[in-house]
Structure formats: C-alpha cells, structure tokens
Amino acid sequence: MPSASNSRRKFIRNSSVAAASFFIVPRHVLGKGFVAPSDKLNVAGIGAGGKGQSDIAEFFKTGKVNIVALCDVDDRASATSRKNFPKANYYKDFREMLEKEKNNIDAVSISTPDHTHANATLAAMQLGKHVYTQKPLTHDIYEARLLTDAAKRYKVVTQMGNQGGSGDGVRKAKELFDAGLIGEVHTVHAWTNRPVWPQGIPTPTGNHEVPKELNWDLWLGPAKYIDYNPAYVPFNWRGWWAFGTGALGDMACHIMDPVFRLLPIDYPNSVECSVVNSWKNFFVEGNFVDSCPPASIIHLNYPRKDGKGNIKVSWYDGGLLPQRPDELLPEEAFGNWDGGALFIGTKGKMLVDCYGDNPRLLPTKLMKETTLPQPSIARVPEGHYAQWVNACIAGYGKATTSSPFEFAGPFTESILIGNLAIRSWMLVNPKMKGWGDKYMGRKTLLWDARNMRITNFEEANQFVKLDRRPGWELSL
Incomplete structure (x- = not known):
C-alpha cells in the first residue's frame, strides 16, 4: 500500500501535468476560429515603417500571429510599429536580428526599398524561415532567379506582396x-x-x-x-x-x-x-x-x-x-x-x-x-496576408499561396x-x-x-x- 507521502507526490505530479496541458491547448480543443497561443506564428518584420508598418498590422489582425521582432534602419519610420508592439525586440540591422532571434521566429515579413529585398529575403530563407516579401520581389533579374531557386532549396512558404x-x-x-x-x-x-x-x-x-x-x-x-x-x-x-x-x-x-x-x-x-x-x-x-x-x-x-x-x-x-x-x-x-x-x-x-x-x-x-x-x-x-499566415502554420507543402x-x-x-x-x-x-x-x-x-x-x-x-x-x- 503506498504511503501518504508517495500518494501526495503522485497527486502533485499528475496535477502538474494536467496544468501544463491546460496551457498548451490543442487547436481542435479550442474549436474553429480559435488559435492556441502555442500555435501562433512568430513573425519578425524587416522594414517597420510605411508599407512595412501596414503589412505587420495586417498579419497581426489575423489573430494568429505574434510580432516578436522588428527591424528598421530609421527610428522615425519605425516609431508607430514599435509603439504598437512594445514587447517586440527592435534592431536596425536585419542580419543581427536574424542571428539573435533565429530560435524565436517562424516567419519574416520583408518590406524595405527594392534594392535590399533579396538580401533580407535570402538570409531569412537560409535559416528556414517562411517569407513574405513586398513587390517587386527583387531589384534585378538575377536576384529574382536566385530567390526562385532558393525557395525550392530551402522549402519554406513564400508569398510576394501583390495582394490582387x-x-x-x-x-x-x-x-x-x-x-x-x-x-x-x-x-x-x-x-x-x-x-x-x-x-x-x-x-x-x-x-x-x-x-x-x-x-x-x-x-x-x-x-x-x-x-x-x-x-x-x-x-x-x-x-x-x-x-x-x-x-x-x-x-x-x-x-x-x-x-x-x-x-x-x-x-x-x-x-x-x-x-x-x-x-x-x-x-x-x-x-x-x-x-x-x-x-x-x-x-x-x-x-x-x-x-x-x-x-x-x-x-x-x-x-x-x-x-x-x-x-x-x-x-x-x-x-x-x-x-x-x-x-x-x-x-x-x-x-x-x-x-x-x-x-x-x-x-x-x-x-x-x-x-x-x-x-x-x-x-x-481570408485575403492575401492571412492566406500566407495559414500556410506557414500548416507547414511547407501543406497549403498553397497565391504568389509563391x-x-x-x-x-x-x-x-x-x-x-x-x-x-x-x-x-x-x-x-x-x-x-x-x-x-x-x-x-x-x-x-x-x-x-x-x-x-x-x-x-x-x-x-x-x-x-x-x-x-x-x-x-x-
């Protein structure tokens, strides 16, 4: 017959497991239209002002995204996004951000001037991160061919920002x-x-x-x-x-x-x-x-x-x-x-x-x-933004996007x-x-x-x- 102390330890252990299970709620338990915190997509934004600001806001509006990091070379442009997402870590160099946040992010939104699209997008893909890159996809023809090949190699969910x-x-x-x-x-x-x-x-x-x-x-x-x-x-x-x-x-x-x-x-x-x-x-x-x-x-x-x-x-x-x-x-x-x-x-x-x-x-x-x-x-x-978010959550090859x-x-x-x-x-x-x-x-x-x-x-x-x-x- 187990002792009272052993029974108490067993009760605490089982209760702890149950409590942990309560906080990591499977998607099917919550029901249609609800997303468990553990199921949300952790997104970083490279380019947090202008179109980047509105892109980040659109992703957040889906209710399925955590904005965990922001990057912009201009503190003036990024001010609103930083105010809207005060818990997001902020960087000026996307290379530093990707290195420090690589274990915290699932996907990256890139909305910078055209000439930096390819560098930021490729760097994120090489870390296995899904990417949403504003149009035009690249600044020159060679870069477009390179990112097309990279998408095949790194097997991540991709979308260009041509919402139509x-x-x-x-x-x-x-x-x-x-x-x-x-x-x-x-x-x-x-x-x-x-x-x-x-x-x-x-x-x-x-x-x-x-x-x-x-x-x-x-x-x-x-x-x-x-x-x-x-x-x-x-x-x-x-x-x-x-x-x-x-x-x-x-x-x-x-x-x-x-x-x-x-x-x-x-x-x-x-x-x-x-x-x-x-x-x-x-x-x-x-x-x-x-x-x-x-x-x-x-x-x-x-x-x-x-x-x-x-x-x-x-x-x-x-x-x-x-x-x-x-x-x-x-x-x-x-x-x-x-x-x-x-x-x-x-x-x-x-x-x-x-x-x-x-x-x-x-x-x-x-x-x-x-x-x-x-x-x-x-x-x-659901629209262009939510389509990409849903495909990222589903995983590469499990769902389609309109502009991969x-x-x-x-x-x-x-x-x-x-x-x-x-x-x-x-x-x-x-x-x-x-x-x-x-x-x-x-x-x-x-x-x-x-x-x-x-x-x-x-x-x-x-x-x-x-x-x-x-x-x-x-x-x-």
Whole structure:
C-alpha cells in the first residue's frame, strides 16, 4: 500500500501535468476560429515603417500571429510599429536580428526599398524561415532567379506582396477567359498612372547631415556608397535606379498579374521601348541616367508555352495610354485611377482594373447579355496576408499561396526585363536622338531567358545582375 507521502507526490505530479496541458491547448480543443497561443506564428518584420508598418498590422489582425521582432534602419519610420508592439525586440540591422532571434521566429515579413529585398529575403530563407516579401520581389533579374531557386532549396512558404493575386477579380477574369468568351488572346495593353514621385530629374547634390535616427550605411545596403540626401528617403527612392524600379516595378506586379495568371506565358524572347527622359528638360543635351524616366512604353513579345505562336504585351506609364477600344462607350471608365489591362482575343476583348478587379467583357452590355461561367476557381476569402499566415502554420507543402516565388520569381524577372530595356535605351541615347548614330530608331533586344542574357546588345547585360558592395554578396 503506498504511503501518504508517495500518494501526495503522485497527486502533485499528475496535477502538474494536467496544468501544463491546460496551457498548451490543442487547436481542435479550442474549436474553429480559435488559435492556441502555442500555435501562433512568430513573425519578425524587416522594414517597420510605411508599407512595412501596414503589412505587420495586417498579419497581426489575423489573430494568429505574434510580432516578436522588428527591424528598421530609421527610428522615425519605425516609431508607430514599435509603439504598437512594445514587447517586440527592435534592431536596425536585419542580419543581427536574424542571428539573435533565429530560435524565436517562424516567419519574416520583408518590406524595405527594392534594392535590399533579396538580401533580407535570402538570409531569412537560409535559416528556414517562411517569407513574405513586398513587390517587386527583387531589384534585378538575377536576384529574382536566385530567390526562385532558393525557395525550392530551402522549402519554406513564400508569398510576394501583390495582394490582387488573391482577389476575386483575377479569378473571375480567369473563368471568363477559360470559358472561351474572348477566344485566344494575342495582344495585351497594360498601364498605370505612376510615377507619383519625382522621376526624370538630375542627380541630387549638396551636403546634408544624416538624421541621427537613420543608419545611412545600412539603408544603402548593397548599393554603391553615396552621400546622404533627403531626395532619397523616406519614399522617393522608388524613382532612382540604385534603389528602386520605377513605375514599372511599383505597379506592374499589380496590373500585369492577371496577364501571367490567364495566359500560357512565362519569359519574353524580345523587348523594345520608347522613353520620355524628362518632361522639363526634354531639349537639354544629355539625360538623367540615375533617375527612372517620367514616362515610358515597353513592348514585350512572349512565345506561348504551348507553341501556338506569340502574345504581345505592351506597358504604358507616366500618363501614356493605349488607344481606347471602340467597344468602350465614351463615358465608361478605361481601367481605374491606378491603371488597368486590356486583353484582345480572336473573339472579343476583356478589360480589368488594377489588381485584376472588375473584369468585364467589351462591350460591357455583354456582361448582361452573355451566359457567364459559374465560379469554378477557389476564392481566397481570408485575403492575401492571412492566406500566407495559414500556410506557414500548416507547414511547407501543406497549403498553397497565391504568389509563391515559383510564380512571383519568373513574373518579376519578366517585369524587370522591361527596365533593362529602358536603362539600355538611356545608356545609348545621351542626346535623345533615337538609338544614336549606331542604333537609329527603336532597337529590339533579344532575350535568352535560360541564360539570362541579351544576345544582340552586350551593353544591356550589365543590368541583369547589378553590382553589390562588398559584404552584401548573394549566394545559395
């Protein structure tokens, strides 16, 4: 017969186990819609101001996330996020954060200027952390290919921040297309109102004191060192090639997303462009090669993956637009304020707004006169952010995301080929006279996607893989 003391010890031990079990509650016990604290995703935010601030807030709103660490090179930008999440450890260098917090975090949100996306994203993936990276996925073509390969190697859940990819609009557009209502698409026009920041301007000069809250060297990251100038921070960096990707990089991930989801294409085989280098200085000799242009038109030719010909995709920004289709009534909107895309097929036309919203056949009366297909593609009612969170909690390979790097990487590459064409144009047009004496008129660049090379203009290949400062190299 056990003694009283042994019985007491057994009771305490069993009670302790029961108490511990109470605090680690399995998900199924709590019921649908409730998440146990132990099941929450521990997320770190690299880039805690601006879009990073709103991204972090969106993840937290899911009710399934702990924000455990924040990182930003600018204390001013990160002030609100630090106030909202006072228990999160705060860092200025994401490399230090990842090293110190690697055992505390499950996933990382990256929302920094374009030129530091690849470094932060790859570093997190190499630690086995799931990643959500804002659009455009990368700053150059080589980086996009690298992150695509990294996602396969490190087997983590990935998502690019092009929220329209999870919207109902692009799915409805796909259903309309798959129903054959516009036939085989052969031409697409896509456009945006961007830039809404300065572009086509001289490189800023002057001596400026670096704000005490900003670590300028870390902000530059892999970019060539230049002196601090308020023209770059906190927002207008988008218009400078060293840091941003201009109007195309900012908006094509939203506006051209339906193009890549609907059509059988991946990489273009040629690209050409027309550029307005500066509205205010159009007749000035020379151009502003450090600044993205204020307006451009880009033409991309895509071989269909099924071998049935080609699809031509044209991009317009800076207020330039394609011709309105005849089927669109004079008072009807041609896209929305942010832009849109027009699909031209062998049987008809379809118009979508930015993010793939509001897809409609043209003329729009067809939306009432035609028998439209029933929904057949699964929607994402939880939205882009929660979809990624849920997939991370489920684990790699257990759930899908709308813009995994498998999709987002090649998509980003394709977009950035347009910027390669623009930069090549600016490189050989110092006096705004076509392609110069040697390259009169508009030159078509031929793209070898497999080897990531322009085959007929060697100078263009410098824009495939941009130079990086020592210490910021990328390697799988």
